[in-house]
Amino acid sequence: MPQHATDKLLRTALACFLLLFCFGALAQEPVHSGKREIVFRAVHVIPMDKERVLENQDVVVKDGVITALGNTGKVTYGKDALVIDGKGKYLMPGLAEMHAHVPPVDDFAPMEEVLQLFALNGITTIRGMLGHPRHLQLRDRINGGELISPRFYTSGPSFNGNSVKTPAQAAEMVREQKQAGYDFLKLHPGLTPETFAAIAKTAKEVDIPFAGHVSYDVGIWPAIVAGYASIDHLDGFVEGLVPGLDSIPEQEAGLFAMYIADEADESRIPKLVNALRENNIWVVPTQALAERWIAADKAPEALRQAPEMVYMDAATLEKWTSAKKDMMQHPKYDAAEIADYIKLRQKLIYESNENGVGLLLGSDAPQVFNVPGFSTHHELRYLVDAGLSPYEALRTGTVNVGRYLNRPDIGTIKAGAAADLVLLAGNPLKDITQTQNIEGVLVAKRWLPKAYIAQELKKLEKR
Structure with missing residues (x-):
């Protein structure tokens, strides 16, 4: 072959290679x-x-x-x-994760990693349930288009038995978080009836929602009347079905009343779900937390080998494994009774949905064996396992979220x-x-x- 023909062939091949290389690179962006x-x-x-x-x-x-x-x-x-x-x-x-946790730290890098995991899994809105001052800056960066991230709503730092000791302190903390610009308040366990009442009263005065846990000493019925924006984890629900709860210490009830579920009077469920609906209380079941941390049929070592665990570091996986093993080794833990407890939670989810209570999708990630993004999809399956149709389950992470946030442009596909x-x-x-x-x-x-x-x-x- 003449030299000029060889040179032409080489130039053509190089041009084709560069074209394919550039096209491939573009496909990855x-x-x-x-x-x-x-x-x-x-x-x-x-x-x-x-x-x-x-x-x-x-x-x-x-x-x-x-x-x-x-x-x-x-x-x-x-x-x-x-x-x-x-x-x-x-x-x-896109789906919403309405009980997410963005690391409450000063370093943006671990926050951005969690946001990435959500976005890459089709999660386009998240509600951060344990706020930090740096989250306000993070939200600004997201809104400014700096990050590939879900839309971000954030609470302030937690209201709990350690952070709130008096009603006056509770009221002041509400005002501070409203002034700072947080989207809502996050309630954790340990509040007294007096500190909770101060939080609820002041929150209404300054117009900021509150959501999350129901403290054991407060109870589900006062919580419903007080007007939570959402109650998460079904917290207080099982307790509200147990006669004589006043005589049962919190430590004996266990996490989310897992040890006293056998005492629940299921004939009280209609009263509970009707009260939730009539008071417009939204519910984030986080059934994935119960199914993966509490349930006995999922061994910790098996969960640890799930494909998505590759995105969690060894120390976190060790902590999660220990948390589940410790729970299963507790003297009050009985596998058969826990299975019945999981079924009771499923029934509460089903009856809430059937009776018009607004459900929102959330899995409490990252939390025990719930990896950000991946666990949101697990939660959908657990909702279907509880008796919801696939469409009803999808509503919890789409159109229901638009209604909850008063954003009719979120959760549907339309012009x-x-x-x-x-x-x-x-x-x-x-x-x-x-x-x-x-x-x-x-x-x-x-x-x-x-x-x-x-x-x-x-x-x-x-x-």
């Missing part, structure tokens, strides 16, 4: 929807306004907002749009809605585990394709 339109073409849409699938739709997004939705080929968009082939795939609203979207390979209305079969995520105005998600998850592996 997020695309910002503020700079160009993003179009999901011929995709099946799960709008979440009702249980239905809109087949073969074109969905157009620009600058973080859905601008158009219609039958494929009937929707116009610019010639420079990024077109994503959605044929045979399903597009649903004008926020473009928080997850592209799935299968239909989660038929199989809830399909929410884990992610082809891409649109979060914080950025499209994260499957290859990018895999690449970034690989970087986050600890072992």
